Amino acid sequence: MSNDNGIRPFQLDTPEEAIADMRRRIAATRWPTRELVTDRSQGVQLATIQELARYWTTDHDWRAFEARLNALPQYTTEIDGVEIHFIHVRSRHEDALPLIMTHGWPGSVVELLGVVGPLTDPTAHGGRAEDAFHLVLPSLPGYGFSGEPTELGWDSARMARAWAELMDRLGYPRYVAQGGDVGASVTDALGRQAPEGLLGIHVNLLAGAIDLKDQLPAESEQERAAHDALATFMTDGFGYFLEQTTRPQTVGYSLLDSPVGLAAWMLDHDTDSYYKISRAFVDGEPVGSLTRDTIVDNIMLYWLTGTGTSAARWYWEFGRFLAAARAAGQAPPPVAVPVGFTTFSGEIWAAPRSWVETVYPGLAYFNEVDRGGHFPAWEEPELFSAEMRAAFRPLR
Numbered sequence: 551m552s553n554d555n556g557i558r559p560f561q562l563d564t565p566e567e568a569i570a571d572m573r574r575r576i577a578a579t580r581w582p583t584r585e586l587v588t589d590r591s592q593g594v595q596l597a598t599i600q601e602l603a604r605y606w607t608t609d610h611d612w613r614a615f616e617a618r619l620n621a622l623p624q625y626t627t628e629i630d631g632v633e634i635h636f637i638h639v640r641s642r643h644e645d646a647l648p649l650i651m652t653h654g655w656p657g658s659v660v661e662l663l664g665v666v667g668p669l670t671d672p673t674a675h676g677g678r679a680e681d682a683f684h685l686v687l688p689s690l691p692g693y694g695f696s697g698e699p700t701e702l703g704w705d706s707a708r709m710a711r712a713w714a715e716l717m718d719r720l721g722y723p724r725y726v727a728q729g730g731d732v733g734a735s736v737t738d739a740l741g742r743q744a745p746e747g748l749l750g751i752h753v754n755l756l757a758g759a760i761d762l763k764d765q766l767p768a769e770s771e772q773e774r775a776a777h778d779a780l781a782t783f784m785t786d787g788f789g790y791f792l793e794q795t796t797r798p799q800t801v802g803y804s805l806l807d808s809p810v811g812l813a814a815w816m817l818d819h820d821t822d823s824y825y826k827i828s829r830a831f832v833d834g835e836p837v838g839s840l841t842r843d844t845i846v847d848n849i850m851l852y853w854l855t856g857t858g859t860s861a862a863r864w865y866w867e868f869g870r871f872l873a874a875a876r877a878a879g880q881a882p883p884p885v886a887v888p889v890g891f892t893t894f895s896g897e898i899w900a901a902p903r904s905w906v907e908t909v910y911p912g913l914a915y916f917n918e919v920d921r922g923g924h925f926p927a928w929e930e931p932e933l934f935s936a937e938m939r940a941a942f943r944p945l946r
Contacts, residue, residue, distance in 0.1 A: 555719045560624040560635060560695065562616050568854055572809050573607050579810045590824055591786075594814045601831040602817075603810055606846050615847045622666065626695070627719060629712045632704070633697035636688035638720065641670040646682035647749075647946050648722040649938070650713055654731020654755075655794075655861055656816035657925060658694045659687050660848040664839040664931035669938060676932070680946070681939040686725075688716060690732060692860035694851055699860070705867040706735040707743070714745035726942050728752040731924065732864055744886035749945045750914065752890035752938065754926055756901040758909040760784070761872055765908060772902045779899040783820070787898070790818060794862040795869030802859025805852075812858050813849045822896040822923040838929040890915035890941030894930075896923025915941040 581600070585592040626635050637659055640646070649669065653661050668675040669683045689696040691704050691712070713736065717725050724747050729737030734753040741751040759766060763780055767773045793801050804811040817827055827845055830836040852858050875882070889910040893900050895918070907913050917937060922930040926937075 555627065557625050557627045557719065560626045561620050562624075562695070564612065564616060564854060569612060572850070572853060575807075576603050576607050576809050579603065579808065590818075590821065590828075594818050594824070595828065598828040598832055599810060599814050599817070602813055602842075602846070605831060605842050606809070606813075606850070610843060610846045610850075612847075612850055615843070615850075618663070622663075624695075627716070629715050629719075630708070631701075632691045632699055632712070634688055634691065634712065634716065635695035636686055636716065637666075638687075639666055639670050639685045641682040641684050643671075643673075643679045643682035645680065646670070646684045647942060648686065648717065648720075648725035649683040649942070650686040650688065650717055650725060650727050651927075652688065652709075652713070652727070652729035652733030652736045653690065653693070654729070654733045655693075655864065656819055656848070656852070657731065657928070658848055658851050659689055660844060660851060661925050661928035662687050663844075665927045665935050665938075668932060668935035672935075672939065675935065677935070677939055681943065683938070683942075684722070686717065686720065686722075688713065690736070690861070690864070692863060693857055694855055698857070699863075703867070704864070705871045706732075706739040706864075707871075709736045710739035710743055711745075713740060714743070714748070717747065723747050724749055726750050726752070726945060728754075728938065730754045730926065731757075735868065738885070741885040741887050741889060742883045748887055750888035750890065750942065751885070752892070752915070752941045754892050754894060755897065755924070756891070756899070756905055756909055759899060759901065759905060761876075762909065767902075767904045767908070770902070770904075773904060776899050776902055776905060783898050787820060790815065791865065794865035796866070798859060798862035798866050802862060805858025805862070806856055809849075809853050812853055815858070816849055816852065820898045820924050822898070823925060826923065826929070839931055840925065840929045844928070885910055885912065888912065888914035888945060892916075892926070892937045892941070893918045894922035894924075894926045895920050896929075898924055914944070917941075 584596045622637050624637050626633050672681045692698045726749050727737045727740050734755040734757045737751050768777050826837045830842050891906045903916050927934045
């Protein structure tokens with residue numbers, strides 16, 4: 551990769567003192583007493599977080615992750631005043647379709663590493679050469695190795711414009727985009743902006759359901775179950791979301807000061823992923839690529855880059871965006887490119903087709919699968935890759 555347009559190679563080299571300091575902080579943790587319930591209803595369970603802390607300080611090998619990441623082509627480039635980190639893996643199949651994939655919170659590029667091989671080299675993973683992708687995996691502004699925005703306004707729409715600039719800077723005149731969680735919101739915005747060259751998008755979280763819940767069908771059993779799941783999230787699983795959309799700076803002090811505090815905050819996301827993570831540590835039973843090592847890799851990435859607070863600020867921007875949209879009473883512009891959607895069974899709310907078509911009337915691809923949750927590329931990389939091949943095949 552040349553240095554045209556200010557694109558610079560990136561390699562991770564963590565000072566040993568940073569790792570030693572983290573271990574000292576974990577050893578000095580002041581632990582609360584055990585929760586008074588037998589489930590996660592009071593929050594992250596003491597046995598889970600203590601086993602994670604033990605593994606983190608005694609068994610986890612950050613240098614192994616560092617080597618894994620440095621084996622991939624990584625770069626940084628400044629876009630709109632923010633240094634953007636991204637992984638860029640070109641397929642050996644020259645007719646591959648460029649795909650930019652966006653992670654979410656509390657994830658990072660770590661959650662996408664398992665699909666790099668299947669997507670860029672499908673013939674080695676049960677696919678066909680004509681299903682290959684050139685892969686671009688950026689770190690969101692304020693996350694991981696990307697720089698922190700120093701001004702307000704870095705909402706999903708602004709991030710989407712940055713992604714369009716990145717793909718143009720990389721010389722891709724035609725491409726597709728995918729995202730989940732925060733990445734779903736960014737990818738949705740990209741689809742509504744429809745920059746020149748964007749052929750289509752795929753998302754695996756119906757983020758718009760939060761603001762449109764009263765307009766979503768509730769006639770079938772599946773639709774009622776989705777409404778129940780959404781209601782449960784907004785009444786009993788909404789803590790992190792509410793805090794980060796209103797007071798990200800407040801919780802940010804703990805996220806930057808305590809590794810265990812950061813880990814607990816990141817684990818307390820959704821019931822399905824929490825119990826999968828808990829089983830990985832307490833029972834030694836990982837789900838797919840959601841292993842003890844990759845879970846700690848992801849948490850440590852936030853810790854070493856000090857991005858717990860800056861990552862949370864996206865939610866504050868998102869909350870302001872929703873409030874402004876409600877006040878204006880105007881519907882967002884329609885998505886002007888084909889939309890693909892996969893409903894993974896363990897998602898926070900498993901959206902039925904009728905819900906997806908309410909948000910995306912021109913739905914071009916839809917499928918429901920019986921495995922995977924909120925982090926499907928992380929949990930089920932082969933299944934997720936198969937969905938990307940199927941969703942984007944008509945657009946090649």
